Amino acid sequence: MTYATRLAAVRDSLKQQGLDAFIVPHDDEHLGEYIPPHAERLDWISGFNGSAGAAVVLADKAAIFVDGRYTVQVRHQCDPALFEFRHLVNEPFLDWIAEQLNAGSRVGFDPKLHSRGWHQAAEARLAEQGIALVPLAQNPIDRHWHDRPAPERRPALLLDQEYSGQHSEAKRHRIAETLKAKGVDAQLLTQAEPINWLLNIRGRDIPCLPAVLSFALLHQNGAVQLFADPAKFDELDLAGHCGKDVTLAPMAELEQALATLGANGARVQLDPATANAWSALVLERAGAELVPAEDPCMLPKACKNPVEVHGSRAAHLRDAVAVCRFLAWLDRRLAEPHPELEDEGTLADRLEAFRAELPEFVEPSFSTISALGPNAAMCHYRHSNGTPRQLGQDAIYLVDSGGQYLDGTTDITRTVAVGEPGAEMRKLFTLVLRGHIDLACARFPAGTGGLQLDALARLPLWQQGYNFDHGTGHGVGHFLSVHEGPQRISPKGSMVPLTTGMILSNEPGYYREDAFGIRCENLEVVQPADTDGDIPVFEFENLTWVPFDRRLVDPAWFEPKHVQWLNHYHAQVREKVGPLLAGNDLAWLEQATRPL
Amino acid sequence: MTYATRLAAVRDSLKQQGLDAFIVPHDDEHLGEYIPPHAERLDWISGFNGSAGAAVVLADKAAIFVDGRYTVQVRHQCDPALFEFRHLVNEPFLDWIAEQLNAGSRVGFDPKLHSRGWHQAAEARLAEQGIALVPLAQNPIDRHWHDRPAPERRPALLLDQEYSGQHSEAKRHRIAETLKAKGVDAQLLTQAEPINWLLNIRGRDIPCLPAVLSFALLHQNGAVQLFADPAKFDELDLAGHCGKDVTLAPMAELEQALATLGANGARVQLDPATANAWSALVLERAGAELVPAEDPCMLPKACKNPVEVHGSRAAHLRDAVAVCRFLAWLDRRLAEPHPELEDEGTLADRLEAFRAELPEFVEPSFSTISALGPNAAMCHYRHSNGTPRQLGQDAIYLVDSGGQYLDGTTDITRTVAVGEPGAEMRKLFTLVLRGHIDLACARFPAGTGGLQLDALARLPLWQQGYNFDHGTGHGVGHFLSVHEGPQRISPKGSMVPLTTGMILSNEPGYYREDAFGIRCENLEVVQPADTDGDIPVFEFENLTWVPFDRRLVDPAWFEPKHVQWLNHYHAQVREKVGPLLAGNDLAWLEQATRPL
Known part of the structure; x- marks a missing residue:
């Protein structure tokens, strides 16, 4: 598939959904610094493989936004007939969208690939211009990306206390105490690093970052529901390593777990800077009360x-x-x-x-x-x-x-x-x-x-x-x-x-x-x-x-x-x-x- | 008058107006660092003469709030039978008010003695507790302070360009250009220092701060309406010094000038950190659009x-x-x-x-x-x-x-x-x-x-x-x-x-x-x-x-x-x-x- 064909395919999807634009960020759903090859959607649509950037696809044009590190590289990697080149910081893509589109336009985005904080700010920014920001249930790129690499399936690693220095139970209960003190029922964790630190696990899902890509819910009683590929733990005794109050489920079950919390009217803490907008939307729609706060694992991990x-x-x-x-x-x-x-x-x-x-x-x-x-x-x-x-x-x-x-x-x-x-x-x-x-x-x-x-x-x-x-x-x-x-x-x-x-x-x-x-x-x-x-x-x-x-x-x-x-x-x-x-x-x- | 008598007099005034509390800050209406003796209302009500602090008078008790510099001094100067001693920073007086009063209570304040920013934040803070913050038309202390010192009337000084280095006209037009560029009709100036700098005037109104206490409106065309005691300029040729587009009026005429701006639907810029809440209320009620921004004189003055x-x-x-x-x-x-x-x-x-x-x-x-x-x-x-x-x-x-x-x-x-x-x-x-x-x-x-x-x-x-x-x-x-x-x-x-x-x-x-x-x-x-x-x-x-x-x-x-x-x-x-x-x-x- 050429990049022109890819753009055309995505534009078809937009048209079918009545959308005037689609935003392609570099991030994956964990919004961490590194992403695995199967999440390189920005590369798929544009050919640009830098570590930060975003593209915006309109019906008749597209633009790619990169920072100062990548202004040369993007010209080598992307076709100027297909993409305008813009500066990610000096020319924010939301401003560009607002310039290009009329009031009444609809801009699609994949809420798993943007933070809660970004969603709230972007919605307000585009609303000033009468433009609607529409969370999509499926990413149109995923529909057309047929030769997509399979996610990494190498096994996880249970990190011995000889290396970690503190049992998961101690870490979990220490943080759970802070949740209890604030009257928070559960903490949603969405980045790989804090979860791997909290459970003393590691993985090989991303080159250079030895972590298992995952989500987790840390409850007020210290119990953790871990959402990750169970195959990575097939040979491992996760409960023996972490404690019986750590349970494992496939990532696909996160949505149901969030909905259950919501149905119980739980107060769920998440970090708007790192938790994706999708999880916040699922929680809110189900009736949860969101408590925005910095991820409480970050400081003890540091x-x-x-x-x-x-x-x-x-x-x-x-x-x-x-x-x-x-x-x-x-x-x-x-x-x-x-x-x-x-x-x-x-x-x-x-x-x-x-x-x-x-x-x-x-x-x-x-x-x-x-x-x-x-x-x-x-x-x-x-x-x-x-x-x-x-x-x-x-x-x-x-x-x-x-x-x-x-x-x-x-x-x-x-x-x-x-x-x-x-x-x-x-x-x-x-x-x-x-x-x-x-x-x-x-x-x-x-x-x-x-x-x-x-x-x-x-x-x-x-x-x-x-x-x-x-x-x-x-x-x-x-x-x-x-x-x-x-x-x-x-x-x-x-x-x-x-x-x-x-x-x-x-x-x-x-x-x-x-x-x-x-x-x-x-x-x-x-x-x-x-x-x-x-x-x-x-x-x-x-x-x-x-x-x-x-x-x-x-x-x-x-x-x-x-x-x-x-x-x-x-x-x-x-x-x-x-x-x-x-x-x-x-x-x-x-x-x-x-x-x- | 003893301090007990003073407190009783203020409490009488509160009762007549259906108020449950009154806040006495150290500041005067210019909200600068120094205040003249006739503005020492906190000293009048409490005996405390430090450079920062506040008192709160309730029907049955009162508290004085000072910072770490003054915790010893306040005990020497104030009667503990009349005032509780509290820490200005660690025990914010709004929190104390919220603890002491029930929902439905009414707290009076003199809007000339608090900033616009404080008013907005304080109103929101007390509203959480169902407490109303009521701007008073007259300060009850002023009604009872019979031996109040007269304001300083020593003449102003026109600062020669040999000292100032730049004519007022150049300063005024430079800043007016920035107003015009932002579509602002006028800038309200409320602190003595920026006004004295802008007009190359000085005065002797406050010990150690050689300035004329005043307010001013800087218009988009560079003209300035100065509001100060005209007696201080009796022997001076202000228009000759500054230019004919600088006019002088008594401070009492500021209210009318603000109302006129409002009636014309003007966009008026002010600094919410330093402009008093009263001026913002007058402007708003008259129909002006307020543009909050840092005082544009501060950086060029520095x-x-x-x-x-x-x-x-x-x-x-x-x-x-x-x-x-x-x-x-x-x-x-x-x-x-x-x-x-x-x-x-x-x-x-x-x-x-x-x-x-x-x-x-x-x-x-x-x-x-x-x-x-x-x-x-x-x-x-x-x-x-x-x-x-x-x-x-x-x-x-x-x-x-x-x-x-x-x-x-x-x-x-x-x-x-x-x-x-x-x-x-x-x-x-x-x-x-x-x-x-x-x-x-x-x-x-x-x-x-x-x-x-x-x-x-x-x-x-x-x-x-x-x-x-x-x-x-x-x-x-x-x-x-x-x-x-x-x-x-x-x-x-x-x-x-x-x-x-x-x-x-x-x-x-x-x-x-x-x-x-x-x-x-x-x-x-x-x-x-x-x-x-x-x-x-x-x-x-x-x-x-x-x-x-x-x-x-x-x-x-x-x-x-x-x-x-x-x-x-x-x-x-x-x-x-x-x-x-x-x-x-x-x-x-x-x-x-x-x-x-």
Whole structure:
């Protein structure tokens, strides 16, 4: 089927239902960050396979909306004869719809693929123009998508308490108490991560996110109804693992369960930002009272318990072995003939192969960003979207990668010399690393949000008239999503107080278009600090142990404390990772961690 | 009249009007930070004279609500037999009213003394409990307050363009353009500061705030109707100063002007946070369409023009002479017999006397905080509220003061040795000063809000387990209020971007209850910085030139850059202020600015 044929088929469906438009978001019904291949409806209709965006199909035209990361890619992947290209943020698609359609028009949408909050705001926005927003019972794309991939059916995994550190029963009852206190009968959970955390289960439904796609209802008494593909639990004793008050049913039975709650007039809490509009509509129509609130699993999930922190330390140490072996191999490879036989793709594969040798490794935690020279100036570069660039022509290489391990999730970026970096590159690398160090050393009192700390990582760049256009740090899950909230260190960021057990990245960078890119990233866990002062303060405990490239440091741009920090860090790397390396790799580590 | 009699009189009035409660806020009808003596209704009913608070009078009881600054003071000033003491923030008075009264009750309030935004929110809050909020045509306190002071009638001042830097016509037309663009017919201005800024007028209506209390309507064509006491302009040519399209009428005529706008169906913009509820009610009843928006004068007023910045530099240099002479005198006085003959009050008076000798000095910009030893641990200490503490028993003294000059407003805090400060005090002074220096040195790109920079001033304290419980910096007006928005450097603070011409204080501190207090404060103006980088960045230009007490610095708690900064600052102080001092004072300056 060509994209023209696909558009025509969807337009036919719209016409039959008396609709003037249909909205195709990137999301699936769980509204998480990652979606499985069978949910790539935006790709099916348009050919665009980025991680965010939306299309709007009208009777006579269509438009695709993507953000700044994807304005080049969308032009490569989509036919301009079929789609107008628009900016997702600067030209909201609801405004475009309102411009294109007259009062009295009807806009269809699949309520499973949009949040409750979006539905309410969008309905109000279009109503201003006299346009109706119509939830559809079936997605017209699903009707026409005949070669759709089958959903993943690999079995789930019951995560041992040795890894999770807390039994599901304790987690469920702790949150159920908060529901009871608010007079809420049940909490609807719709995202994979909180459900997998709550039940100490994991899965392989989506690449890089080791979770079982599912919905769940957590009742006031702590019981959970889990809605997921039962085949994934065929060989597993879910009730034995979680407790008998956790029951499993196919996803198709969620609707009936919501209707039953509604029929009993239950007060059901859901997060309007993440729960899909469909579930809210089903509940409301059945008579439930909706209680909007943030998902109560998110904060306890973010605050790792001591067993999870212990596991993260161990996972990061193993991960350091893979990254050090890769960097050692890279330096050796550069000294051999024909480095141009390696490219961004073979480098990424080599790094993944080192990780794959490690015990408890499950899969990468995201698609490796392996970027040479000017490609590194694109923060979200993917070598697989074009011809990978070859070694041998650039001065520096940026590699941002991570692993999912049974005991933790890693995420590390190193920028290393692969040629002859000049003074300007070394200056900027040193300023970026200095910002990383200043944030890593920060202590802060209870109540401090990431927004308040973000400037620490930027200040060395700001002082010289530079900046970077992304957040400084994101939350990281425990053998779950490499991106999690609510904690975040960013100028747009969150005022959620940073507290014990939260894992965050510390990743300032610098990007010069068409020239080069730099990023220095470790993960850190928030811990209480020991001081002689009046008030308790927190500090960051470092988790990542891989040398920063000394060849890129120009000490003229450091203060003495940064030199001390780096030398101390490298001494710790040598002490921790040295015993796990041998031969050439150990020799590499020893020279890479020499004091400045 | 005793307070019991006053309460009884107000209760009689309530009964006659069928009211169950009456709310007495601290504010006057302009809802600014300062109020004149004839508007001190909260003091009249309760005896409490702090700068914020509210009382609620019921038929059989009353309560007074104050914030953390005033919990001690209110117990000294108010009779517990007449008033319950409650916390303004933790126990909102609307919640207390809702607890005390039954559904069907009627709560009276003076709509001139509450904002439009408060009225809307309070009405909704009380309606939840079935309680009606009733705007009163006359304030019952005014009916019974027989010995009420007369309003200030000192003449206004027409501020020359030599000081203001921009003619009123230019200011008015610039803002009128923004109204026209939004289809707004008129802007209602209700606070003294924006009106005085817009018309380049000043006055003496309130101590420390050199403004004429007034209301104004700015029309789409740039014309202004000013509502103020015409007697204050008797000898002045307002139209000649501002332009013929600025007309003056008594405040009592505001109601008719609002009604006329309403009758014409005008769209009238006002700031619900600062415009009183009465003006909104008058407009609405008359048929106007209200457009809620932030006061459009606030941002241009905050961004001082080059003439205002030039004036501020000059005012600060003169002010430095007064503060240096005071500190020099203090050191000499301490070396003389009987220092205990001086107390916090005589010290404050002496400092004010030095300022009063200066050209272009008008008045203090706020009541001097002159605090010895443990008194300095109270951030808003006023020596006039009790017996001033005497010199001779404490190690350090904190003095926070400022002046209103025709060419600018100053605000400076110095903490100085008046005894034998120990290692702990010197450590904490050095950490506070280090935070001051780190913030003073910061550069930042366009779009950076004060909230993002606040941590810089706290980090040296945070690292050692200390903090301070107030904002780091407030905006400062130009020969206007020493506190202005929208700029602010604070953890609760504003994301309004800091930009060229904004003047801010930089005043980290440390307070140890019952022991001592430290604060280091200079004013700074935001300016573009010169770098070799990619992007424009701003920096702070220092305005305040008075030595920080070297005797309190323990260099062990500084990094080399802080020593350099302080030595450089002191060299500049010597260079700038030295030529303005003589004799003993100059000798003092020379030793006070020696390199560390």
